Amino acid sequence: MAGNTDPLSARAKLAVTAGKAAAAVSRAAGRGSGSVIGGKVALRLEPDLLARLSTHLDVVLVSATNGKTTTTRLIAEALRASGPVVSNALGANMPAGITSALAGGSDAKYGVIEVDEKYLAGVARDVDPKAIALLNLSRDQLDRAAETRMLAERWREGLAGTKAVVIANADDPLVAWAASSCPNVIWVAAGQQWKEDSWSCPSCGGVLQWSGDDWGCGECGFRRPTPSWALSGDHVLDPHGAAWPIKLQLPGRANKANATTSAAVAAAFGVHPQTALERMYDVAAVAGRYDVVSFSGRELRLLLAKNPAGWLETFSLIDAPPAPVVLSVNARSADGTDTSWLWDVAYGRLAGHPIFVIGDRKLDLAVRLEVAGVDFRVCRDLDEAVAAAPPGRIEVIANYTAFQDLRRRVGN
Structure with missing residues (x-):
């Protein structure tokens, strides 16, 4: 040095x-x-x-x-x-x-x-x-x-x-x-x-x-x-x-x-x-990743998944059904504007969970889930998804800019 x-x-x-x-x-x-x-x-x-x-x-x-x-x-x-x-x-x-x-x-x-x-x-x-x-x-x-x-x-x-x-x-x-x-x-x-x-x-x-x-x-x-x-x-x-x-x-x-x-x-x-x-051990969260927050009287865990490999690892963190899951996907420049990667993700692993879909590209994701045979509900935003979710901690998985949007909404 x-x-x-x-x-x-x-x-x-x-x-x-x-x-x-x-x-x-x-x-x-x-x-x-x-x-x-x-x-x-x-x-x-x-x-x-x-x-x-x-x-x-x-x-x-x-x-x-x-x-x-x-x-x-x-x-x-x-x-x-x-x-x-x-x-x-x-x-x-x-x-x-x-x-x-x-x-x-x-x-x-x-x-x-x-x-x-x-x-x-x-x-x-x-x-x-x-x-x-x-x-x-x-x-x-x-x-x-x-x-x-x-x-x-x-x-x-x-x-x-x-x-x-x-x-x-x-x-x-x-x-x-x-x-x-x-x-x-x-x-x-x-x-x-x-x-x-x-x-x-x-x-x-x-x-x-x-x-x-x-x-x-x-x-x-x-x-x-x-x-x-x-x-x-x-x-x-x-x-x-x-x-x-x-x-x-x-x-x-x-x-x-x-x-x-x-x-x-x-x-x-x-x-x-x-x-x-x-x-x-002192690291409990990283730039909001893995944080558990309170929002609208519910407990949410914030998880980041930016690409197929990341989604695969994140799925292993989700509790067994019926834990509710919110999925949010954007396709802004920081995310990459090509959403074809959605078809590489094994969303069938979420079968049995109540699924709520939000984000800029929620319809792209909805088509992917429909083909995977997974039941879901498209929601206007996080507030609507949380209000519709059944009891239990809500797992929220989002890609990069969608994750930042969620952090701002929950005040994290």
């Missing part, structure tokens, strides 16, 4: 000040946190600002289709055992948002940064990370990134030869192929429930053969790397074979996988697995 010499020139300091002012104006106008516009203003004044802001930090980059916001939060909590952390905790994960986050971290030792998949290689060049965590790749925002293998190739080429320690999910063939160009990889068996984007070999195009979580290509020989860290039930297995209990407030198998990767990252910075995992 660099010394305490101030890395910022007068121009860079001016850029930081201008960015913070722009963010403050945005917040005052009720247009959100202001992190994106603040970063854009700062980068316009000093294009090298991201690199300058990170010179005094040991940086961890976290990228994936699903789970990167939660994993970023878990890693940040673990590393706070060893020093102060700056992080883009609200999920603004493109260069402008990352710049805004780092601008507030002059006293930090570590930077734990979530990065959008398309921007990972560029951000890695700018901030010279000590570690990069790669969790998974699957179909998402089909109008913006339609081909997952192309994204994996971008990672593979952009990260080739990196000096960073790469902590990568051995159970995802696309991630394994992307990371295999890196000289220093720590492989984690974190699981891969969604396999629909992993039937062909990313190396040669042949058919991958699966046996449980193990996979390999019979044509070119590319196969699952041997992991040194693994999720085993409710425990993390470290490279020495020791088992460390996972105790999280966050629900589900996916979050145990996130915790396993986070423990491996923390260990690369000298934080003991037991210490890291104990600190992760």
